[in-house]
Amino acid sequence: MKIRRCSVCRAKENVKRCSHCKKRYYCSQRCQTADWPIHRAACPPYIWYNSDKYRKCQDGNLHEGDLELITWDAERPDKDTGDLLGWGACVKEESEDLKRKYYEEFKGNDRKMFKYWPQGYRWTCCGMPGDMPWGCDHHGTGSKPCTCDYCGAGKQLPLRIYNDPAQSRMGLKLSRGPDPRSRRPGAMYGMF
Incomplete structure (x- = not known):
């Protein structure tokens, strides 16, 4: 089983997936915000009407x-x-x-x-x-x-x-x- 780590600080506790692309992991909103300039290109934009x-x-x-x-x-x-x-x-x-x-x-x-x-x-x-x-x-x-x-x-x-x-x-x-x-x-x- 692969151990999930925060994409920014490498913490193992309370790690959650990016709710949109499901590819990056974060332990906090602070880490997710810090990673956004890099992650933005890989995370497709959320389209509110896509249904x-x-x-x-x-x-x-x-x-x-x-x-x-x-x-x-x-x-x-x-x-x-x-x-x-x-x-x-x-x-x-x-x-x-x-x-x-x-x-x-x-x-x-x-x-x-x-x-x-x-x-x-x-x-x-x-x-x-x-x-x-x-x-x-x-x-x-x-x-x-x-x-x-x-x-x-x-x-x-x-x-x-x-x-x-x-x-x-x-x-x-x-x-x-x-x-x-x-x-x-x-x-x-x-x-x-």
């Missing part, structure tokens, strides 16, 4: 990108409401209050913020808002077939949709499709 609870869509598809907090202003007013959106994908005039809530009340905790304001996040795989129950419309870039109607009909996204300046799509390079794995023979939709 089916967040990634799974109602249509059974899974998001494969990152869930990212929207921290930039929209370039154009929202097409549905006409409001200019700011930090957290809320009305620009209210974005400072939302930002303050995130940093002061939630202490930068994304899990709490997402529970409170999921529409303030986006999926980087498809540009869908974090509160969108359907999707991931990745149009051929995901490991499973895209479930959108355009890919099902074997059509590329129309430019009016592909070039949509939605705040949740800003800065992303998304595919127009179609995903050939999604083709449903005979699929006809009135949107084309």
Whole structure:
């Protein structure tokens, strides 16, 4: 049996594993903190949304990108409401209050913020808002077939949709499709 020792001071008593990577051992929080500059490169980052609870869509598809907090202003007013959106994908005039809530009340905790304001996040795989129950419309870039109607009909996204300046799509390079794995023979939709 291998004797476990603290990775810093080599103590044998009260040694516990790093709860994230399970590879390094520490006898105290002080030793773990002292080792962090070295250990950081080997310990993969904790991702709070890395579970089916967040990634799974109602249509059974899974998001494969990152869930990212929207921290930039929209370039154009929202097409549905006409409001200019700011930090957290809320009305620009209210974005400072939302930002303050995130940093002061939630202490930068994304899990709490997402529970409170999921529409303030986006999926980087498809540009869908974090509160969108359907999707991931990745149009051929995901490991499973895209479930959108355009890919099902074997059509590329129309430019009016592909070039949509939605705040949740800003800065992303998304595919127009179609995903050939999604083709449903005979699929006809009135949107084309």
